[in-house]
Amino acid sequence: MSPEQTPSTLQLVRDARSWLLRGRLPVATAVALLMVTLVANLLIAENFLTAFNIRSIFANVIPLAAVAVGQTVIVLGRGIDLSIGTIATLSSVVTVSLVEPLGLLPAMLVGLGSGAACGLVNGLLVAVVRLQPIVATFATSFVWSGLALYVLPPGTAAAPRMPDVVVQGYRNSILGVPNAAWLLLLIALSWLVLKRTALLRHVYAVGGDEQASYATGVRVVRVQIMTYVVGGTYAAFASFAMLANSGSADALAGGNLTLVSIAALVIGGTRLSGGAGGAGGTIIGGMVLQLLTSLLVALRPPTDIRQLIDGLLVIFALALAGLWSSRRGGR
């Protein structure tokens, strides 16, 4: 037999090492963090393994995961969307207001369309007008949340609600697995499909080197616009989960999803300057953040110091992710 067919143990170790160093290390860190938070939860939270608790963890993580996957696509293309949480808010109030007059599915379609349209505006501002993404999307976040306030003013009497079927279904299980967990799987699958498209290959190229991709004929402007459209669409999906989770919409909800989504993708090993990483790590990062929250609930610290511990845990997770990525010789 030739040596190629029977790789020695040494070779295997070497392969594993190069696999880790080829950008898998950050994801490995995220997985390790996930394991640690999971074990900590198992040890500390006595009713962690109850069906109810597992269901609610998955139910709560979906909006975050969906927004964070969308944010990841944008960040991979060297952008960032500080308005993505407000897009989710806008699309949720649009959807819930249209359920009564149009029916559920058409309402969701319009909701999706509104999310994609917001993303399109962001994309045009960043890629065509060439505003700096951080400030441009900060500016549009005012527009989206203003529109959300307009569509559904807070304190509206008889605020529209989602049909019970949706709310019930979101909390139910199929084959013993919570529906929300299936949805998380669906989000992961959607990323795996997306990753294999020409668009995402171009997104990685643009994120890696904008000028070089332009010079080699990648339609940089179109690719950048599309990342924001994809991001907006994921935000709309997140809004459906928010609606299903609470039954009604709130013109102020969703705002802090933006910042958590960025934390999730950094913990998941995506480089903020674009071009490296992926949404698989982001989903794990989102789970880590959710498990940290659940751990904190279980620890029952005095309410005054709860927020402080929460903040410190997040920084700790970010620091671990940062330390690993610096081993690769800078970001």
Place this chain on the structure above:
Amino acid sequence: MNTAQLRERMQAVEARDLLRHPVVLSLLVLVALFAAGNVAAPGFASFGSLTNVLRIAAFLGVIAAGQTIVILGGGEGIDLSVGKIATFSTVIVAQVSQGQDERLLLAIVTAFAYCGLIGLGNGIGVAYLRIPPLVMTLGMVGVVTGIIRVYSGGQPEGRAPAMLSALVNGTTVGGIRGSVWIWLVVAVFTIWLLRGTTFGRRVYALGANRRAAELSGINLQRNLVLLYVASSLYAALGGMLLLGFAGAASINLADQYQLISIAAVVIGGTTLAGGVGGYLGTAVGAVVLQTMRNLLIVLDIPAAGRQVVNGIILIVLLSLYGRQRRLRQ
């Protein structure tokens, strides 16, 4: 082409370049805003109205000074925690002073010390743990929120000492309030800091080319830490002024400055990539943003519409100067 023609051409080019200068551009926008405001609400462009804008813009102006320094330092430098740090400062000053003048100095020193420590934390996270500034300072927002909660028990006590209120709100010549003079001093100091000191030269060097700066012997990590400490100290000062204006602290008094301080920097012509820009632009940017705000209040649009208009005007302002290089260059 004879010399006279050449000189004329040169002057034309210079004039055009001057018009493109961010500070000049922002000033023109400012004039346009006041003119538009005066049409919509006669009296908007009065001297009294201008001093009123300056009086409130001072808080943003001071907080955005620290933001300017961090952004100038490059390396994706940004400080999202300035708003929360300023809030922390209002809580500290109110609680430590308990509204008594004789405890004001102690309160100010305490606030600078605690907020400086938070900036130190940001700096260590960015420089030594190599956490991207955006998420480091974002994570710090969570931590400071928690600290404020612990420190105040969720319900900040105390209020602004009378001396602080007098300093900030006191009327001087021509109806100009104290906060404007304090801001003027801060502005002169900041411009000197950036243009006239070694620290300032290093900030620009780091922002322009970090690798070259490092190779020429600048201690990258120590200077990065200094940037974030400086930013937190400015935020603390901004918070103190805001407390003097508001009278009492709350757990989110200055939170709104988190992102609007970045907008002021960008509108003032400092690029987020670092190394280019300065504080004068930021100061004008702060005045422009505050004028826009006052204008929206004067126009009396309902809350939802005001947010939308606010966003759209911000986009227009940003597109005047916050634009990046085109690809084909």
